[in-house]
Amino acid sequence: MxxxxxxxxxxxxxxxxxxxxxxxxxxxxxxxxxxxxxxxxxxxxxxxxxxxxxxxxxxxxxxxxxxxxxxxxxxxxxxxxxxxxxxxxxxxxxxxxxxxxxxxxxxxxxxxxxxxxxxxxxxxxxxxxxxxxxxxxxxxxxxxxxxxxxxxxxxxxxxxxxxxxxxxxxxxxxxxxxxxxxxxxxxxxxxxxxxxxxxxxxxxxxxxxxxFNETDRWAYQDSLKHYRDLKNVTDTATEEGYLEGKAEGKAEGKAEGLAEGLAEGLAEGQAKANREIALNAIRRGLDNSLISALTGLAESEVEQLRTRR
Structure with a gap:
């Protein structure tokens, strides 16, 4: 609707x-x-x-x-x-x-x-x-x-x-x-x-x-697309990254202590999530400064991801 x-x-x-x-x-x-x-x-x-x-x-x-x-x-x-x-x-x-x-x-x-x-x-x-x-x-x-x-x-x-x-x-x-x-x-x-x-x-x-007049309708639709794209890439990548990190943390925890392993796994999961967010944002045309602000990655890291993909 x-x-x-x-x-x-x-x-x-x-x-x-x-x-x-x-x-x-x-x-x-x-x-x-x-x-x-x-x-x-x-x-x-x-x-x-x-x-x-x-x-x-x-x-x-x-x-x-x-x-x-x-x-x-x-x-x-x-x-x-x-x-x-x-x-x-x-x-x-x-x-x-x-x-x-x-x-x-x-x-x-x-x-x-x-x-x-x-x-x-x-x-x-x-x-x-x-x-x-x-x-x-x-x-x-x-x-x-x-x-x-x-x-x-x-x-x-x-x-x-x-x-x-x-x-x-x-x-x-x-x-x-x-x-x-x-x-x-x-x-x-x-x-x-x-x-x-x-x-x-x-x-x-x-x-x-x-x-709305036609100009405002087009401006809103463009803004809405950007909002949906941004929400989609962050939600998807964050969910995947945390799930992966949680699984890795549990596996490591069996051998090295559950709390420590889970913490390390979640940290790595967040890092992977940030990189995935950056890659998806690059594919959707966002610039390096915005991606850096969104993920916490340095703009140089974002540029490296852009050149490697």
Whole structure:
């Protein structure tokens, strides 16, 4: 069955819903429900999403969405479609750009406004069994001994969307309604009765494929193909790599100790999975820098795989 609404986990879909000036009320409502403790956002401005380093040789950062609120706080809002080996490291690195850009010339006392990173993830990045059902990770700097927040102006919110499992009838808050819409929008055929609110009515109107012009339809289909290709290669390779690694680990464990053998096998399985992801991505035309970010392999390793295949 053909989809009626766009998939918000595509680059086009995410930016169509949240990244257009005419729809910034959608982004403001989502952020207000996500962070009710920081005060309501009443207006925001979209900023340039490509950030350059202080010198030509520095690595740049390209955000999905980058905006500034009416109180001067910066928000990086990202959709993350597939697991990356150093995703946490990348999000910390990206946060340094809005921190540095607040530097002022002349007599400056280093005072800064808040910087928030929000990552909506279509994968699970924390495999801790103790947090199997924890979908939201709210990170700040704190004193380890007292657990008091040390610096409230730097905050990271990670949403592991595969862990959200509530049905439409189980939704209790507007925040949960946003999570439900983000996870299920592409599967819906109409606006559910529980979502008959002004903000969601507008979202469904914005996301309805029948309202798109020809240019937007082609752009969305291209973005959707990229999303499906990326998800397919990562899901397949990761599954095969882990299964192979688990089997090898069990075999080695019989002779050398189960725990040690299994750990080594899983590590090797992940390495094989990363190489398989890279090979599949090469076949589908992705460039070396994107493949490197996706797998954690160095770009030189990716290039070697490209020349050997």
């Amino acid at each position: 053909q989809e009626k609404y766009i998939n918000p986990f595509t680059d086009f879909g995410f930016k169509k819903i949240f990244g257009e000036e005419a729809n910034k009320d959608l982004l403001m409502d989502f952020l207000n429900e996500l962070l009710p403790d920081r005060g309501r956002i009443t207006d925001l401005t979209f900023l340039k999403n490509e950030q350059l380093g202080v010198s030509p040789v520095d690595r740049k950062a390209v955000f999905d969405l980058y905006c500034q609120t009416d109180t001067g706080e910066r928000f990086i809002v990202e959709i993350q479609k597939a697991r990356q080996k150093y995703f946490k490291d990348r999000s910390i690195y990206y946060a340094t750009f809005p921190i540095q850009e607040q530097a002022q010339t002349g007599d400056w006392d280093f005072r800064q406004t808040g910087v928030y990173t929000v990552a909506v993830m279509d994968f699970i990045f924390d495999e801790d069994p103790a947090e199997r059902n924890k979908l939201r990770h709210d990170i700040q700097l704190m004193d380890i001994e007292t657990h008091r927040i040390f610096f409230p102006k730097l905050r990271f919110i990670y949403l592991e969307m595969p862990k959200f499992s509530k049905s439409i009838d189980e939704l209790e808050t507007r925040y949960e309604k946003w999570l439900y819409v983000l996870k299920n929008l592409a599967r819906l055929e109409r606006v559910p009765e529980r979502l008959q609110e002004r903000i969601f009515t507008k979202l469904f109107q914005v996301a309805e494929l029948a309202q």
